[in-house]
Amino acid sequence: MDLIAWSDDIKLGVPSIDAEHRRLMDLTNNFLAAAEDEALMPQLAAILEELIEHTRAHFQTEERLLDQCSYPQLMAHKTEHTRLLNETQRLHDRFCQPEASTSLALEAAQYLQHWLLDHIVASDKPFRPYLMRLG
Numbered sequence: 001m002d003l004i005a006w007s008d009d010i011k012l013g014v015p016s017i018d019a020e021h022r023r024l025m026d027l028t029n030n031f032l033a034a035a036e037d038e039a040l041m042p043q044l045a046a047i048l049e050e051l052i053e054h055t056r057a058h059f060q061t062e063e064r065l066l067d068q069c070s071y072p073q074l075m076a077h078k079t080e081h082t083r084l085l086n087e088t089q090r091l092h093d094r095f096c097q098p099e100a101s102t103s104l105a106l107e108a109a110q111y112l113q114h115w116l117l118d119h120i121v122a123s124d125k126p127f128r129p130y131l132m133r134l135g
């Protein structure tokens with residue numbers, strides 16, 4: 001599995017949001033690298049905890065900005081954030097179970113990469129023009 005590389009496809013051009021997305025991307029890459037190194041489950045759970053913490057903070061920042069610029073899709077966007085956080089939390093909880101394995105870790109890494117990239121490209125990019133108007 002490949003690490004996610006930062007590219008113009010992911011960049012929104014809003015520096016604060018881009019910096020947070022990069023941080024989430026780094027954590028997702030750390031998780032994949034640890035999974036491929038067959039890291040111990042508590043180590044993987046710890047990376048997921050950090051990812052969840054940063055994701056929660058990022059979603060809050062984003063929602064506050066979207067509220068300020070009266071983004072019309074804010075409610076749908078919030079719902080998606082809640083779903084992604086809940087799913088990632090459930091994934092984290094599976095790493096605290098005795099049946100957690102390296103194959104679960106690789107599956108989880110793939111899931112995290114997909115949600116991060118899909119969410120940024122399909123759901124975050126459309127709010128760019130609204131944020132630009134905030135200045």
Ligand SMILES: [Fe+2]
Nearest residue numbers: 062119123124
């Ligand atoms: Fe978002």
Ligand SMILES: [Fe+2]
Nearest residue numbers: 021062120124
């Ligand atoms: Fe985002």
